[in-house]
Amino acid sequence: MKKKPSLWKNHTFRQVLFVLAFLAIWEIVALSKIYPPLLFPDLVSILKALVESTASGEMVQRTWYSLYLILMGLGIGLLISFVMVALAMVSDIFADFMEAMVAINHPLPGVALLPITLLWFGSGEWGIIFVLVHSVVWPMMLNTYAGFRSVSRTQLEVGRNIGLRGLRLVTSVMVPAAFPYIFTGLKISWARAWRSLVAAEMIFGASGKDGGLGWLIYQRRFFLDTPGVFAALGVIILIGIVVESGLFTQLEKRTVQRWGMVVTRS
Amino acid sequence: MKLYRLLASLVLAAILLTACAPAAAPAASDAAPAPAADAPKLRIAEQFGLGYAMLTVAREQKMFEKYLPGLQVEWQTYGSGGAINEAFVAGQVDAAIMGIPPFLIGWDKGIPWKVASGVCVMPLGLQTYKDDIQSLKDFKEGDKIAYPAPGSIQHILLSMAAEKELGSPTALDDFGVAMAHPDAAAALISQKDISAHFTSPPYNFQELSAPGIRQIVDGTQAFGSDFSFLVAVASKDLYEKNPQVYAAFVLGLSDAAAFINEQPEAAAKILAPSFKLDEATTLKYLTWPGMNYTTTPYGLMGFSDFMVNAGYIKNAPKSVSDIAWYNVVSTVGEMQGETPSALEKLQYRP
Amino acid sequence: MAGRMKVEHLWVRFTGEHGEVQALEDIDFSVEPGEFITVLGPSGCGKSTLIRSIAGFQKPEKGRILVGEREVSDPGPDRLMVFQEFDQLFPWRTVLGNLTYALKVKGVAKAEREETARRFIRMVGLEGFEKAFPHQLSGGMKQRGAIARSLALNPEILLMDEPFGSLDAQTRAILQAELVRIWQDVGSTIIFITHNIQEAILLGDRVIVMGTRPGTIKKIVPVPLPRPRLPETPEFMALWHELYSQLEVHRFGENGKVESLVSGKD
Numbered sequence: 001m002k003k004k005p006s007l008w009k010n011h012t013f014r015q016v017l018f019v020l021a022f023l024a025i026w027e028i029v030a031l032s033k034i035y036p037p038l039l040f041p042d043l044v045s046i047l048k049a050l051v052e053s054t055a056s057g058e059m060v061q062r063t064w065y066s067l068y069l070i071l072m073g074l075g076i077g078l079l080i081s082f083v084m085v086a087l088a089m090v091s092d093i094f095a096d097f098m099e100a101m102v103a104i105n106h107p108l109p110g111v112a113l114l115p116i117t118l119l120w121f122g123s124g125e126w127g128i129i130f131v132l133v134h135s136v137v138w139p140m141m142l143n144t145y146a147g148f149r150s151v152s153r154t155q156l157e158v159g160r161n162i163g164l165r166g167l168r169l170v171t172s173v174m175v176p177a178a179f180p181y182i183f184t185g186l187k188i189s190w191a192r193a194w195r196s197l198v199a200a201e202m203i204f205g206a207s208g209k210d211g212g213l214g215w216l217i218y219q220r221r222f223f224l225d226t227p228g229v230f231a232a233l234g235v236i237i238l239i240g241i242v243v244e245s246g247l248f249t250q251l252e253k254r255t256v257q258r259w260g261m262v263v264t265r266s
Numbered sequence: 267m268k269l270y271r272l273l274a275s276l277v278l279a280a281i282l283l284t285a286c287a288p289a290a291a292p293a294a295s296d297a298a299p300a301p302a303a304d305a306p307k308l309r310i311a312e313q314f315g316l317g318y319a320m321l322t323v324a325r326e327q328k329m330f331e332k333y334l335p336g337l338q339v340e341w342q343t344y345g346s347g348g349a350i351n352e353a354f355v356a357g358q359v360d361a362a363i364m365g366i367p368p369f370l371i372g373w374d375k376g377i378p379w380k381v382a383s384g385v386c387v388m389p390l391g392l393q394t395y396k397d398d399i400q401s402l403k404d405f406k407e408g409d410k411i412a413y414p415a416p417g418s419i420q421h422i423l424l425s426m427a428a429e430k431e432l433g434s435p436t437a438l439d440d441f442g443v444a445m446a447h448p449d450a451a452a453a454l455i456s457q458k459d460i461s462a463h464f465t466s467p468p469y470n471f472q473e474l475s476a477p478g479i480r481q482i483v484d485g486t487q488a489f490g491s492d493f494s495f496l497v498a499v500a501s502k503d504l505y506e507k508n509p510q511v512y513a514a515f516v517l518g519l520s521d522a523a524a525f526i527n528e529q530p531e532a533a534a535k536i537l538a539p540s541f542k543l544d545e546a547t548t549l550k551y552l553t554w555p556g557m558n559y560t561t562t563p564y565g566l567m568g569f570s571d572f573m574v575n576a577g578y579i580k581n582a583p584k585s586v587s588d589i590a591w592y593n594v595v596s597t598v599g600e601m602q603g604e605t606p607s608a609l610e611k612l613q614y615r616p
Numbered sequence: 617m618a619g620r621m622k623v624e625h626l627w628v629r630f631t632g633e634h635g636e637v638q639a640l641e642d643i644d645f646s647v648e649p650g651e652f653i654t655v656l657g658p659s660g661c662g663k664s665t666l667i668r669s670i671a672g673f674q675k676p677e678k679g680r681i682l683v684g685e686r687e688v689s690d691p692g693p694d695r696l697m698v699f700q701e702f703d704q705l706f707p708w709r710t711v712l713g714n715l716t717y718a719l720k721v722k723g724v725a726k727a728e729r730e731e732t733a734r735r736f737i738r739m740v741g742l743e744g745f746e747k748a749f750p751h752q753l754s755g756g757m758k759q760r761g762a763i764a765r766s767l768a769l770n771p772e773i774l775l776m777d778e779p780f781g782s783l784d785a786q787t788r789a790i791l792q793a794e795l796v797r798i799w800q801d802v803g804s805t806i807i808f809i810t811h812n813i814q815e816a817i818l819l820g821d822r823v824i825v826m827g828t829r830p831g832t833i834k835k836i837v838p839v840p841l842p843r844p845r846l847p848e849t850p851e852f853m854a855l856w857h858e859l860y861s862q863l864e865v866h867r868f869g870e871n872g873k874v875e876s877l878v879s880g881k882d
Contacts, residue, residue: 036355036376037376038355038375038376038377039355039356118449122453122458122459122460124410124443124459152701152703154699154701154703154704155703155704155706157671157673157691157697157699158697158699158704158706160673160691161671161691161692161693161695161696161697162693162696162718162721162722162769163692163693163721163722164721172717172721173706176706176708177706177707177708179708218416218444219416221348221352222346222347222348222351222368222371222415222416222417222418223348223371223416223417223578224348224351224352224355224371224372224374224375224377225375255708258749259707259708259749259751260707260749260750260751260752261707261708261751
């Protein structure tokens with residue numbers, strides 16, 4: 001007996017259903033008052049906190065500031081890694097130096113650098129950006145370098161054959177050919193930076209004006225505003241979903257998948 | 267079949283969710299069996315600084331055990347009053363010494379606790395090394411004012427000063443930066459990163475002993491009169507279910523306060539190692555003008571009025587008995603007639 | 617079309633994995649405009665080095681290569697190479713995009729690019745696949761695409777380095793026939809490398825037979841057979857045996873495919 005593909009077979013439908021189920025259970029547990037509301041606020045109060053902080057402009061401002069920080073961190077990190085990789089492609093000695101630096105720094109979580117950062121940069125914007133750059137630059141270098149190294153000799157020769165030279169050869173052949181690797185680096189970098197950012201803001205105690213979502217959580221925590229903490233967590237999750245499942249997945253579909261360029265190394 | 271699978275998943279999710287939620291809710295805390303059979307137990311939360319001297323003295327001199335032999339005291343150190351709030355919510359502590367504002371934040375949110383004793387009156391203040399900062403009006407873009415945490419007594423006193431001098435309690439919030447006392451004091455003394463630091467003893471004493479650092483806001487002036495820098499708080503469970511432990515805690519604190527005031531040299535000797543200072547400096551700090559270890563609370567109601575008006579908390583206590591246990595209520599007393607007593611007046615801002 | 621191409625006393629030496637290798641020794645021949653030359657030799661005879669030298673990818677030790685009056689020093693779109701590898705089309709561009717991009721690099725006006733590209737795609741029999749990405753094509757179609765891209769740029773010489781070497785026998789036979797047809801249409805000069813005797817006879821006006829270690833020209837054999845050529849004819853068979861006797865054959869497999877005992881790629 002062959003059935004029509006039911007809604008239940010749809011992955012997205014199932015996932016949405018599970019999220020709804022999770023929220024329903026959350027609400028039941030919260031309303032049952034097994035745990036005090038200070039520990040386990042109900043959804044209505046979380047939603048209220050979200051609406052209030054959005055209406056007052058605070059949530060928007062904090063979110064925007066967090067995004068500004070991460071864009072700065074990503075931008076500077078990408079720039080540094082491209083320059084480093086370019087030098088490594090030119091010089092074997094520099095390549096060894098770069099690989100040694102990556103080997104040393106890559107396993108080091110950005111948050112672990114916070115005490116040092118506080119000494120070097122003080123609290124505030126540049127300290128956080130330093131931590132973000134650290135979390136971006138090593139995976140980006142590793143992947144970009146691997147990507148450039150993986151560019152097929154044939155494609156490079158085709159490029160030179162049709163008349164491409166120098167920078168034009170790099171931007172027209174090497175960068176797109178290495179793009180799957182660069183893209184993987186970008187995804188890892190974003191994930192690391194986003195996690196470091198929230199942690200850094202909370203531990204750093206960024207100043208009141210220059211504070212993002214991490215600082216918002218930190219503040220809410222001190223005023224025992226648990227729904228407010230959860231509201232900020234919700235925004236963090238939402239941004240994560242929008243960027244990772246939305247932006248990156250779409251970009252991947254339009255580029256790497258469309259071009260059939262699969263990175264064999266993860 | 268489908269329904270069965272969905273149901274199974276939901277049940278699984280429910281179990282996970284319940285299991286993941288904080289294990290020790292306050293409601294369940296007294297049900298937890300004590301390790302040594304029936305030995306009475308007291309879990310105290312403290313922080314760093316001269317304000318906690320009474321706890322150190324009481325611990326070293328076994329002053330709590332004096333009133334309840336066999337008492338097991340468990341000491342827990344936290345970085346801020348906010349962290350102590352969380353420990354109470356999670357049911358990890360029975361009693362704590364903390365600033366009145368973080369206590370009020372917890373009380374406002376429904377933590378079942380009240381003030382069990384005053385601890386100390388001390389000079390707090392805002393220090394700076396910048397020549398161009400003479401008053402709160404002089405802070406400008408790029409300046410940072412450090413205090414331990416949002417909602418801390420230092421933050422609230424700064425807000426009070428901002429209300430008086432600048433007309434709005436939140437006028438300086440944009441300059442605020444949360445830093446632990448030792449980090450901020452080190453930064454201020456080396457004149458980098460922060461412009462000013464609102465802090466408490468011994469950090470303000472250290473800062474004022476360094477060259478080029480001045481006080482621009484005095485905590486007592488911001489509040490309007492003397493206030494308790496720290497109070498001792500105890501949970502409802504401790505007060506109602508373990509009255510002997512509660513009594514030992516309150517009386518031990520009284521002994522410690524008297525000891526420090528009566529024998530500062532002996533106290534300095536006990537305290538010096540834990541502050542990592544020499545005895546002479548410790549004694550100098552203990553006897554600094556404005557220091558007073560007293561179990562009588564000052565300014566209990568003054569903070570709550572301000573915090574309600576500024577929007578930091580929603581509920582205002584109507585009387586001292588709303589936020590203090592009976593031994594404190596009875597200390598303050600209640601003068602019959604139109605004119606309140608001096609101690610009653612002392613609980614409010616002038 | 618353009619002038620004749622001359623290879624004058626070409627010596628090539630390079631450092632390989634096992635030290636210095638004299639790859640080519642005193643190679644000397646010329647190619648008339650519009651001529652179809654096949655270069656036949658066993659693995660390791662340096663035939664790839666020869667064609668890479670003509671393309672400009674390999675610097676000579678002594679001697680020179682002239683295209684018309686110009687001496688070859690660099691790769692350029694006047695001598696386009698079709699490689700054996702299937703990845704020579706840029707995977708991030710469609711078939712049409714690969715052609716129009718090459719035309720753009722060459723400096724062809726925007727209005728002309730698409731029309732030219734479509735004409736050559738039609739010529740190699742890829743109509744209907746203009747919008748396909750290379751990963752969606754079979755190996756034979758990819759090679760057709762690469763040939764179309766090279767022809768579209770209107771080179772003076774088309775260099776083909778065993779372009780059908782990785783294809784199955786049937787596809788190879790079809791492409792051989794079509795290459796001859798296209799060459800007759802376009803009239804370009806072709807130098808075609810192969811280690812397959814039959815392929816050398818089927819395609820070439822003349823066959824340059826090379827010997828190994830170091831690579832030298834053993835003989836240049838004209839193919840006077842009319843096209844289309846059929847391998848079963850006695851003339852073809854006679855020529856096959858003549859070429860076969862010229863090669864240093866240690867053993868041979870099916871289909872006249874000559875293999876050297878010396879392992880490794882040429």
